[in-house]
Structures are given as C-alpha cells and as structure tokens.
Amino acid sequence: MLPADYHIHTCRDHGAAPPADYVAQAVRLGITHIGLVGHGRTEFPCEYAMSEQAETLFLSEMQALKARFPGQLFCGIEADYYTLPIHQPYDYRIGSVHYVRWNGQFVSVDSDPEQLAQQVQALWGGDFSRLYRLYFELVAQLPAKTNADIIGHLDLITKFHETHHLFSVDAPLYRRLARDAVQALLDKNPIFEINTGAISRGYRTTPYPADWLLREIAGRKGRIIFSSDAHTPAHMLYGFSDAAALARACGFQTAWILTDQGFSEVPL
Ligand SMILES: [Zn+2]
Numbered sequence: 001m002l003p004a005d006y007h008i009h010t011c012r013d014h015g016a017a018p019p020a021d022y023v024a025q026a027v028r029l030g031i032t033h034i035g036l037v038g039h040g041r042t043e044f045p046c047e048y049a050m051s052e053q054a055e056t057l058f059l060s061e062m063q064a065l066k067a068r069f070p071g072q073l074f075c076g077i078e079a080d081y082y083t084l085p086i087h088q089p090y091d092y093r094i095g096s097v098h099y100v101r102w103n104g105q106f107v108s109v110d111s112d113p114e115q116l117a118q119q120v121q122a123l124w125g126g127d128f129s130r131l132y133r134l135y136f137e138l139v140a141q142l143p144a145k146t147n148a149d150i151i152g153h154l155d156l157i158t159k160f161h162e163t164h165h166l167f168s169v170d171a172p173l174y175r176r177l178a179r180d181a182v183q184a185l186l187d188k189n190p191i192f193e194i195n196t197g198a199i200s201r202g203y204r205t206t207p208y209p210a211d212w213l214l215r216e217i218a219g220r221k222g223r224i225i226f227s228s229d230a231h232t233p234a235h236m237l238y239g240f241s242d243a244a245a246l247a248r249a250c251g252f253q254t255a256w257i258l259t260d261q262g263f264s265e266v267p268l
C-alpha cells in the first residue's frame with residue numbers, strides 16, 4: 001500500500017500547524033502523495049471553516065509548496081453539505097455531512113455528545129432515528145450538492161457510539177437508512193474514505209465507515225481511499241496499516257490515490 005493521505009487539516013482551519021510543517025513531516029515519513037484540505041465556508045457561521053483571509057493564505061502557501069513537490073502535493077477542500085459555492089481552483093473535493101438542519105436550526109453531529117443528546121431531546125423527543133434519517137438523506141446527496149470526488153467519513157453520525165452509545169447502530173432502521181444512502185452513492189461512483197481521524201483523537205477504535213458498510217461498498221466494486229483526517233503532523237497516516245487490513249478483510253483488493261494524472265487505482 002502506498003503511503004498517501006488526502007484528508008489533512010492545517011492551522012488555516014482547525015488544524016495545529018501551517019502547511020509547510022505537514023509537508024516536512026511527509027518528507028520525513030516518506031509519504032509519496034499528500035493532500036492538505038481546508039474546511040469550506042457554510043451557509044451559517046461555522047467556527048472551523050476557513051475565513052476568506054485564511055483561505056487566500058492557504059491557497060498561496062499551497063501554490064508555493066506544490067511547486068516544490070510537483071505531482072505529489074495536492075490542495076483540497078472539505079465541503080460540508082451546507083457549503084457555500086466554491087469558486088477557487090482546488091485539486092479535489094471531499095464532501096462531508098457535519099450538520100443537519102431542522103426547522104431552520106443547524107445540529108452538529110460531531111461536536112459535543114451531551115449537546116447533541118439535548119438537541120435530539122428538544123427537537124424530536126429523544127428519537128435519534130429522526131437525526132440519522134436526516135443525516136443519511138444528506139449524505140446520499142453529497143455528490144450532487146458538493147461535486148465531491150471523495151465522500152468524507154461516511155457514518156460520522158456514529159462518532160460517539162463507543163463513548164456514549166447515543167443510539168443503536170444495529171437497529172434495523174439504522175442499517176436500512178445507512179445502506180440506502182450507500183447504494184444511492186454507489187450509483188454515482190464517488191471514492192469512499194476509510195477515515196481514521198476518530199481513532200487518533202480517542203473517540204473510536206475502528207475507522208469510518210463500519211465494516212458492514214465497507215462490505216456493501218466492496219460488493220459493488222466501490223472505490224476507497226485512506227484518510228487520516230489529521231489535525232496535527234503526528235497523526236498523518238494514523239492507523240493505515242490496520243485500516244488496510246480491514247479493507248482487505250472486507251473484500252477490497254485495491255485502493256485509489258490522487259496523482260497528477262488524476263485518481264488512479266493501486267493494489268492494497
Ligand atoms: Zn469532516
């Protein structure tokens with residue numbers, strides 16, 4: 001498996017260090033292909049999105065760094081479902097759902113488990129199926145809404161499952177709605193992330209998506225890419241060898257990487 005990682009956040013959004021630090025770490029680790037991303041702005045104020053000023057700086061820093069690592073370094077954007085139109089020339093887009101909207105109110109699914117439980121109580125009398133139904137409806141629409149090449153952390157809605165067990169991920173309704181979203185996505189053939197970010201940050205012991213969803217994707221010859229969702233240089237490539245073993249166990253023989261020729265398939 002090639003050491004490549006395309007979902008890495010810098011301090012131009014909510015990461016810890018400037019782009020040059022991640023590139024220096026990539027050189028130290030022998031990473032052959034790397035993509036740094038920024039969170040795009042949304043229809044509502046989002047504290048971790050790049051400001052216009054930060055985005056301008058990010059793009060100019062990346063342009064200078066890319067000239068030093070042609071064909072190896074890429075500049076991406078992580079677009080939320082509720083993204084504002086993206087006009088800048090990013091090399092690729094990750095489409096992610098971090099929020100659902102209900103009655104004009106935005107609910108963050110990955111910020112704070114206690115607050116999330118309170119909001120689900122207030123909005124839906126504690127019925128989490130209302131939340132995950134909305135979540136997967138938006139996930140299914142990510143390619144059309146964001147023009148995403150890559151689907152970010154497919155089942156982010158389960159982020160707090162191991163620490164807080166907010167709802168059952170084995171409930172038939174949960175499984176059906178998640179599976180329906182994946183099947184709708186597979187018709188568009190985006191690349192699905194195997195994302196280890198919640199492992200490095202101590203929320204989960206396994207990557208997104210759940211193994212049974214990976215098997216659904218493998219069963220229809222869907223495409224995967226490995227992402228650390230790192231917020232610090234130390235977390236680049238985090239848990240990738242375990243994630244690759246999981247992918248193989250779920251039926252994948254190849255993964256995808258981004259090169260200057262576009263996305264290409266490589267053996268796992
Ligand atoms: Zn994300």
Ligand SMILES: [Zn+2]
Pocket residue numbers: 007009078229
């Ligand atoms: Zn991210």
